[in-house]
Amino acid sequence: MNNDIKNRITSLTQELNQHNHSYYVLNKPTISDYAYDALMHELMKLEKEHPEFKDPDSPTQRVGSDLSNDFEQITHQYPMLSLGNTYSEGEIADFYQRVSRAIGDNIEYVCELKYDGTSISLTYENGRLKHAVTRGDGEKGDDVTANVKTIKSIPLHLKGDYPANFEIRGEIFMPLAEFIKTNQLRVAEGEAPFANARNAAAGSLKMKKSAEMAKRRLDCFLYYLLGPDLPGNLHSQNLEQARSWGFKIPEHYKICTSLPEIYTFINHWDKERHKLPFEIDGIVIKVNNIHLQNELGYTAKTPRWAISYKFKAEEARTQLLSVDYQVGRSGRITPVANLEPVQLAGTTVKRASLHNADIIAQLDLHENDWVYVEKGGEIIPKITRVEVSARHPMSAPVQFISHCPQCNTPLIRPEGEAAHLCPNDKACPPQLKGKIEHFVSRKALDIDSFGEQVVDLLFEKGLVKDVSDIYDLSYDKLIGINRVSDDEENKRLFSFKEKSTQNLLDGIAQSKNAPYANVLFGLGIKHVGATVAKTLTKEFNTIDKLSQAKLEQLTTLDDIGPKVAQSVIDYFADTDHRALVERLKAAGLNFKSEAPTQSSEKFKDQSFVISGTFSAFSRDELKKIIERNGGKNISGVSTKTSYLVAGENTGPAKLAKAEKLKVKIISESDFIELLER
Incomplete structure (x- = not known):
C-alpha cells in the first residue's frame, strides 16, 4: 500500500x-x-x-508558506556587478573600440533585451535549486529562496546533462497584464497602486510570506551562466545548454559581429518594445567568448566586456518653483530644482538634480521657468531643457550661491573641477553627518540599526560628533532619546527604547570585528573606495605602515595613481585625522591584516601580468603563487612589468604591447620552470 x-x-x-x-x-x-x-x-x-x-x-x-521569512544574507561566490550605461550610438562605438584595442577585431557580441525587473542569482547543486539571492550591494544579498520557489518558470530540479555546481543569473519581473491586475486589486482594497512593474516585482520578492508572493504571478528570464565547469566557451552556447536543462532563456537575442548589426538590433527593439508583454528599458551588449570576457576583466564596479544601452527616457513639462543647495559628505554643493509635481514614467516628480553651476548656466535657467524633465537612466530626474518662449520677461537668472547654505563658509571651486565645494570639512554639519553615515554603511563598518535617522538624532543631541564618538555610546546615554522626523509628508517619532538601544549597541560591538580594509574605507579618505582600500591594506598590512607611505611607494601599486596617492598622504598629514585613528584604535577597531604567507623571495621586486587560460593552474592560483614568492600582480602591461605569463587566448593587444616594450613573454611551462629554479 x-x-x-x-x-x-x-x-x-x-x-x-x-x-x-x-x-x-x-x-x-x-x-x-x-x-x-x-x-x-x-x-x-x-x-x-x-x-x-x-x-x-x-x-x-x-x-508558498504562511510563515514569515526573515531574510538572511549570503555572500555571492562571484560579485554581482552593475553594467555601465550608455545613451547614444557614439558611446556604443567607444565601447566597441575599447574592446577592439584590448583584444583585437573580429569579435562576436551577443545583444540581449534589458529587462526592467529585479536581479537574481540562482545556485544549483546536483541539479537542485540550493538558494536564490538578490543583488544586494554586489558582494552579498538577501536569501529569498522561499519566495523564488513560488515562481513557476524557475525550475526546482533540472533535467539533462548539467554541471554539478553552477550559478545562473537573470531578472525577475512582473508581466504587464499581471501588473495591471495587481494594481486594480490594490486599489479595490484601498491600497496605493505600484508606480511601475519594476517596483512591483522588487516589492513582491521581499514579501514576508511566500504564500502571499505566490499570488503575484512573477516571471523570470535567465541570461548568464557562471561556474567552474561551464558547458562551452561561448556565452550564447551556454544559454542554449541552460535552456535544455529547463531554464526560461530569452528568445530575443542576436549574435552580432559589427557595429551596424548592433545598431540595427537596438533600433528594432526601440520601436518594437511596446509590443512586448513585459517591460524593457534598453539593450545589453556582451562579448560572446568567455575567455575573452576573462581577458577584458572588470573595473571595481562593472565588467569591461559588457555594456547596456538605455532607451531614451520619457519627458514631461513642468514649472520651476525654486532651487535648493545640498551639501554632501565631501563638501560638494549640488543644486536641486523644486518643481511643480508632474507625472513621469509612472512616478510623481517634484525635484530634479541640476548637478553644478555650469549646468545651470548651460540651461540658461531663470526663476519660474517652464522646463522639461526626464529620468536620467529612468532613475534620477533631471532638467534637460527650458521652454524659453514661455518665460516671463521680468524673470531673473538663477544665480549659483557663493556661501555654504549650512555653515556660511565661502565656497571654492578647485581648478579643473565642475563642482563648488565647502572647504569647512571639520565643522560643516552635513559633511560631519555624511562622514558618520559613510562610516556605518554596509561596505564600511556595516553597523546594524545605524541608519540616517539615527545619525541625525545622535548628531542633533551632541552624542556623536565624529565616528570615534560611536564607541563611547552606552545604554544610559541612548535610552529614551527621541526626535520627530523632518519629512513634512510623513512626520513620525523615533525613540530609543530597550530593544532598539540594545540592537544598536550590539551592532557597534560587532563592528569591531570588521576587516581592516572596511575600516580604512570607512575613514572616508578622498578617492579611496572599497577596491582601493583592499589594495592598500594588502600592501600595507597596518595603518601605521600606510600612514608613513611615500608617494613613490603608493604609485607603484596596481590601480593607485598620483591623485589617489596624494590624497592618502594628505589625509595622514592632518593631525586631527591621525588623532581620530588613534581614538578608533583605542576603541578596539581592526587596523591591521595578516601579512600574506610568503614561502620565498624568489620573485622579489618582479611584477607579473597573467593573461589567457592555463591547463595546470587557474589564473587566481597563479597569482597566489606569485604573491607567496614575493612577486607582485598587475593588471596591465607597462614598463614596470617583468613578465607577461601568456596562456591560450591571450589578448593580442597585450602581446603586442609586451613585444613593443620588450617585456619578457613566458608560457605556463616557462613559469613553472622559473618557479622551480
Whole structure:
C-alpha cells in the first residue's frame, strides 16, 4: 500500500513539473487549468497524509508558506556587478573600440533585451535549486529562496546533462497584464497602486510570506551562466545548454559581429518594445567568448566586456518653483530644482538634480521657468531643457550661491573641477553627518540599526560628533532619546527604547570585528573606495605602515595613481585625522591584516601580468603563487612589468604591447620552470 502511495506521489510530481515547464517556460500548455488543479489538489492531499514521501522540490512548494521569512544574507561566490550605461550610438562605438584595442577585431557580441525587473542569482547543486539571492550591494544579498520557489518558470530540479555546481543569473519581473491586475486589486482594497512593474516585482520578492508572493504571478528570464565547469566557451552556447536543462532563456537575442548589426538590433527593439508583454528599458551588449570576457576583466564596479544601452527616457513639462543647495559628505554643493509635481514614467516628480553651476548656466535657467524633465537612466530626474518662449520677461537668472547654505563658509571651486565645494570639512554639519553615515554603511563598518535617522538624532543631541564618538555610546546615554522626523509628508517619532538601544549597541560591538580594509574605507579618505582600500591594506598590512607611505611607494601599486596617492598622504598629514585613528584604535577597531604567507623571495621586486587560460593552474592560483614568492600582480602591461605569463587566448593587444616594450613573454611551462629554479 505504502509503495503505491509513494509511486503515485512521484508520478504526480513528475507530471505536474512537466506541465509547469510547458506552461511557464515553453508557453505551450498541455492541460486545462481544471485538470491541472485536480492533479495539484490530489498531490497536496497525499503529501499531507504521507509527508515522509514528499519530494523537497515538490510542485506544491510553488504555493508558498504562511510563515514569515526573515531574510538572511549570503555572500555571492562571484560579485554581482552593475553594467555601465550608455545613451547614444557614439558611446556604443567607444565601447566597441575599447574592446577592439584590448583584444583585437573580429569579435562576436551577443545583444540581449534589458529587462526592467529585479536581479537574481540562482545556485544549483546536483541539479537542485540550493538558494536564490538578490543583488544586494554586489558582494552579498538577501536569501529569498522561499519566495523564488513560488515562481513557476524557475525550475526546482533540472533535467539533462548539467554541471554539478553552477550559478545562473537573470531578472525577475512582473508581466504587464499581471501588473495591471495587481494594481486594480490594490486599489479595490484601498491600497496605493505600484508606480511601475519594476517596483512591483522588487516589492513582491521581499514579501514576508511566500504564500502571499505566490499570488503575484512573477516571471523570470535567465541570461548568464557562471561556474567552474561551464558547458562551452561561448556565452550564447551556454544559454542554449541552460535552456535544455529547463531554464526560461530569452528568445530575443542576436549574435552580432559589427557595429551596424548592433545598431540595427537596438533600433528594432526601440520601436518594437511596446509590443512586448513585459517591460524593457534598453539593450545589453556582451562579448560572446568567455575567455575573452576573462581577458577584458572588470573595473571595481562593472565588467569591461559588457555594456547596456538605455532607451531614451520619457519627458514631461513642468514649472520651476525654486532651487535648493545640498551639501554632501565631501563638501560638494549640488543644486536641486523644486518643481511643480508632474507625472513621469509612472512616478510623481517634484525635484530634479541640476548637478553644478555650469549646468545651470548651460540651461540658461531663470526663476519660474517652464522646463522639461526626464529620468536620467529612468532613475534620477533631471532638467534637460527650458521652454524659453514661455518665460516671463521680468524673470531673473538663477544665480549659483557663493556661501555654504549650512555653515556660511565661502565656497571654492578647485581648478579643473565642475563642482563648488565647502572647504569647512571639520565643522560643516552635513559633511560631519555624511562622514558618520559613510562610516556605518554596509561596505564600511556595516553597523546594524545605524541608519540616517539615527545619525541625525545622535548628531542633533551632541552624542556623536565624529565616528570615534560611536564607541563611547552606552545604554544610559541612548535610552529614551527621541526626535520627530523632518519629512513634512510623513512626520513620525523615533525613540530609543530597550530593544532598539540594545540592537544598536550590539551592532557597534560587532563592528569591531570588521576587516581592516572596511575600516580604512570607512575613514572616508578622498578617492579611496572599497577596491582601493583592499589594495592598500594588502600592501600595507597596518595603518601605521600606510600612514608613513611615500608617494613613490603608493604609485607603484596596481590601480593607485598620483591623485589617489596624494590624497592618502594628505589625509595622514592632518593631525586631527591621525588623532581620530588613534581614538578608533583605542576603541578596539581592526587596523591591521595578516601579512600574506610568503614561502620565498624568489620573485622579489618582479611584477607579473597573467593573461589567457592555463591547463595546470587557474589564473587566481597563479597569482597566489606569485604573491607567496614575493612577486607582485598587475593588471596591465607597462614598463614596470617583468613578465607577461601568456596562456591560450591571450589578448593580442597585450602581446603586442609586451613585444613593443620588450617585456619578457613566458608560457605556463616557462613559469613553472622559473618557479622551480
